[in-house]
Amino acid sequence: MSDKNKSVQKTSSSRRKFLVRGGLGSIGLLALGSCVFINPLRRSALGLSESLVLPYSGKGTDANLWFEFTEENTLIFHSPKVEMGQGTFTGFAQIIADELDLDMNSIIVQAAATDTGILDRFTTGGSLSIAQLYNPLREMAAMMRQMIVNEASKKLGMAVDQLRTREGFIDHPNGSLSYAEALANVTEWKLPKNVALKPSTALKHIGKPIPRIDLHDKIVGAPIFGLDAEMENMLHATIIRPEHIGSSIKSIDFSEAGQMPGVVRVVEGKGWLGIVAESFSQALAARSKVNIEWDIPKVWTEEDLRAYLKVGEGKQMITQKVGAALEDDDEFVSLSFSSPIGAHAQMEPNGAVAEVKDGKATVILSTQSIGATQHSVAKALGFKTKDVNVIGKYLGGGFGRRLDTSHAAEVALIAREIGRPVKFSFTRKEEFQNDMFRPPTHHIVKGRLNEQGGIANLEHHYASGDVAINSLLMPPAMSKMLGTDVGAMRGANIMYGNIANRRAVQWHKTLPFATSFWRSLGLLANTFAIESFIDELAWNNQIDPIALRLKSLGDDETQTRISKVIKLAAEKSNYTNELIGNRAMGFAASIDVGAPCAQVAELSLTNGIVRVEKVTCVFDCGLAVNPDQVKAQCEGSIIMGISAAMHEKMGLKDGRLFPINYGSYDMALMRHSPKEIDVHLIQGLDRPLPVGEPPLGPIGAAIGNALRRLTGTRFTDLPMKLK
Amino acid sequence: MKISFSINGKSQVLELDGNTPLLWAIRDVLDLKGTKFGCGKAACGACTIHVDGKAVRSCSFPVKMADGKEITTIEGLSKDGDLHPVQQAWKDEIVPQCGYCQPGFIMATAAMLNEIPNPTDEDIDQNIINICRCGTYYRMRKAIHKAAKLQNLQK
Incomplete structure (x- = not known):
């Protein structure tokens, strides 16, 4: 692909651009759980937000560029979404290949820059790219195909019904012509109405495990990432920011740093200091010579944090209320759970290359929010938005971290000050200290059985820092209207519809450091608490935990889909409550954004070392555009979940976020990953669901439930480690 | 200097x-x-x-x-335009997700296979200690075993 991309760039001046105007469809998914509020507007908004499946919201009524054909008969799709690893671009190419009748190899997918295409103002995230764009993209591709046929009909003087499209060519009774030939010299487009989509039986690419289109680039080390970008004559910058929570610069002395080899200029910003040098290592070397006195109003400790964030503190909001609440003098079981601060730790550090020249700015970077980055850069420079072009590259991991790329504005300010292009990158220490962390959580789960051995009451009380609140995806007015943090709420409500009395209560507080979206948001910790509790209830009453779950489910469509994944996971894993030698199994299930998932973790205990040997995963992902990549998302989620559940923990040290590098931030490595991950997909709906996050739900509890059987101990705090 | x-x-x-x-x-x-x-x-x-x-x-x-x-x-890992056996195995198993860490893993694996042509799972655990945040370790392990086979076939 890299060679192809290069050749396209060379011929860019002769490229023909086709403007396609389209009405974009939208999808809606069933929201799980019921939300009880007085205000019906808020209820419906919260229902939508709980699933966080928002309709695709690109500027669909404007004339914008989606498809671009080159003279080589190659199609470039200017994607409104970026690629951060989930195989989204491949899914898009499959959809286009089917509806536009193109060979996969003649499709190039690249992220739309702000001046080349439509951007989705809801950014790239929430695992929504394929789910949101499946229908709009099929419609647009089908429309494009029809327009090509119409143009060919005009050129050939033949009726449309004499023409057949085939992998980039139009066959007619006397031969064939390429799409590019058909489209040559077309300047005005007439949009056909009522274009039919192909029947599912005619689809050759959608639903097939086709290899990723970025596979070759990614195994040969092609320069496709944000940090690989360069501009001619550029300099390198590093930026010093406060390290202590809530601190600011009191006084600064950079006289020595300014004299260091290669240093071109030191730029003072609002609350930060940029050092610009000929090379990045020179900038870093100079940085160590800067003397700063910090103003640190409070040295935060982990004890402070635990006291600050807990159930019963902060803003209370009932997010689920069915039946009666447990009263204090009722008899019930109660368990407390917690999860720590989590770092994104994506492999590619944040950075950007920027140039400001003649009243215009260009910024190249890896971001989940191309549009928001354009706005923040324009605002910082005092430019009109249209005078800033943001070019998005492949992301070396996102996981929510790159929703905020506000550093781009600082790089642009430095570039303007210097009058030359500037490239900037966070160091790894800065990544760890300036992350928009997964907030720590605290949970109290209460419940009791009824006389029939089913669950009579189940309550989940959960405390969290900001996830969606105060983020760029959630304007303050919307946060206020919803009254709750819909991100912290993911997976917080009880999914079992047959439990007569169930409720979920959120306790929200904004922490003194930035917390935000981390892959699957609240799902990981919330499911850990609820599904560990159900397992404990079953264990203590000698009830089969799977039977208890199935009994707790109702019989509507969604409840039935949850039942199905639970039953199939039990079957495929040969689930047992008994120990098998030095091994034990743990079971858990969840539903997130309408996609149910059940997992069985099989753990071994040898000489005091616990290992996850095997994970069985059954996932109802709806229509799988690329089943192999859906499975890859399950595998990746499981391993990231093992890492979060058994290894990772950010803490505080001397008032700073700590640790500050890989290694000391303990993460799952090859040796901690299961040798066997057995994924089974159920396609329980005829539309694609988000797949990048739901499989992160059950894994923590599945591990905890296996540990209960293996060690006799109930683990209630993440990360779970043997003493 | x-x-x-x-x-x-x-x-x-x-x-x-x-x-x-x-x-x-x-x-x-x-x-x-x-x-x-x-x-x-x-x-x-x-x-x-x-x-x-x-x-x-x-x-x-x-x-x-x-x-x-x-x-x-x-x-420079592959010679004569062909993929190196490790790259070929990576391609066959469709290992990469975001892809950022993959060149480092491929280089680490190629070096290991020069020392240990038929690595066991334990060899892999001990020698391949890079970090992949997308969690592609499961497919990587399969690809490493496959790469060993491909490389031995070439000899």
Whole structure:
């Protein structure tokens, strides 16, 4: 692909651009759980937000560029979404290949820059790219195909019904012509109405495990990432920011740093200091010579944090209320759970290359929010938005971290000050200290059985820092209207519809450091608490935990889909409550954004070392555009979940976020990953669901439930480690 | 200082501070972008290259230590335009997700297979200690076993 991309760039001046105007469809998914509020507007908004499946919201009524054909008969799709690893671009190419009748190899997918295409103002995230764009993209591709046929009909003087499209060519009774030939010299487009989509039986690419289109680039080390970008004559910058929570610069002395080899200029910003040098290592070397006195109003400790964030503190909001609440003098079981601060730790550090020249700015970077980055850069420079072009590259991991790329504005300010292009990158220490962390959580789960051995009451009380609140995806007015943090709420409500009395209560507080979206948001910790509790209830009453779950489910469509994944996971894993030698199994299930998932973790205990040997995963992902990549998302989620559940923990040290590098931030490595991950997909709906996050739900509890059987101990705090 | 080495079979003479990490000489001076910056402290392995056939984390390897050595980066791993067996196995197993860490893993694996042509799972656990945040370890393990087979077939 890299060679192809290069050749396209060379011929860019002769490229023909086709403007396609389209009405974009939208999808809606069933929201799980019921939300009880007085205000019906808020209820419906919260229902939508709980699933966080928002309709695709690109500027669909404007004339914008989606498809671009080159003279080589190659199609470039200017994607409104970026690629951060989930195989989204491949899914898009499959959809286009089917509806536009193109060979996969003649499709190039690249992220739309702000001046080349439509951007989705809801950014790239929430695992929504394929789910949101499946229908709009099929419609647009089908429309494009029809327009090509119409143009060919005009050129050939033949009726449309004499023409057949085939992998980039139009066959007619006397031969064939390429799409590019058909489209040559077309300047005005007439949009056909009522274009039919192909029947599912005619689809050759959608639903097939086709290899990723970025596979070759990614195994040969092609320069496709944000940090690989360069501009001619550029300099390198590093930026010093406060390290202590809530601190600011009191006084600064950079006289020595300014004299260091290669240093071109030191730029003072609002609350930060940029050092610009000929090379990045020179900038870093100079940085160590800067003397700063910090103003640190409070040295935060982990004890402070635990006291600050807990159930019963902060803003209370009932997010689920069915039946009666447990009263204090009722008899019930109660368990407390917690999860720590989590770092994104994506492999590619944040950075950007920027140039400001003649009243215009260009910024190249890896971001989940191309549009928001354009706005923040324009605002910082005092430019009109249209005078800033943001070019998005492949992301070396996102996981929510790159929703905020506000550093781009600082790089642009430095570039303007210097009058030359500037490239900037966070160091790894800065990544760890300036992350928009997964907030720590605290949970109290209460419940009791009824006389029939089913669950009579189940309550989940959960405390969290900001996830969606105060983020760029959630304007303050919307946060206020919803009254709750819909991100912290993911997976917080009880999914079992047959439990007569169930409720979920959120306790929200904004922490003194930035917390935000981390892959699957609240799902990981919330499911850990609820599904560990159900397992404990079953264990203590000698009830089969799977039977208890199935009994707790109702019989509507969604409840039935949850039942199905639970039953199939039990079957495929040969689930047992008994120990098998030095091994034990743990079971858990969840539903997130309408996609149910059940997992069985099989753990071994040898000489005091616990290992996850095997994970069985059954996932109802709806229509799988690329089943192999859906499975890859399950595998990746499981391993990231093992890492979060058994290894990772950010803490505080001397008032700073700590640790500050890989290694000391303990993460799952090859040796901690299961040798066997057995994924089974159920396609329980005829539309694609988000797949990048739901499989992160059950894994923590599945591990905890296996540990209960293996060690006799109930683990209630993440990360779970043997003493 | 003046430093000369061979990189991907080509001789290079560089004039730069000898303490500059080799990573930056490779990325920014020689413009070979396949070797990645991940942590700067030899903790993640994204910058893994070969120096005289051994895996080295180039972010923490001063360029002066490369003087007179033979360096191979991901760009020079395959010969004659074919994919190296490790790359081929990676392709067959569809390993990469975001892809950023993959060149480092591929280089680490290629170096391991030179020492241990038929690695056991335990060999893999002990020798492949790079970090992948997308969690592609499961497919990587399969790809490593496959690469060993492909490489042994070539011999």
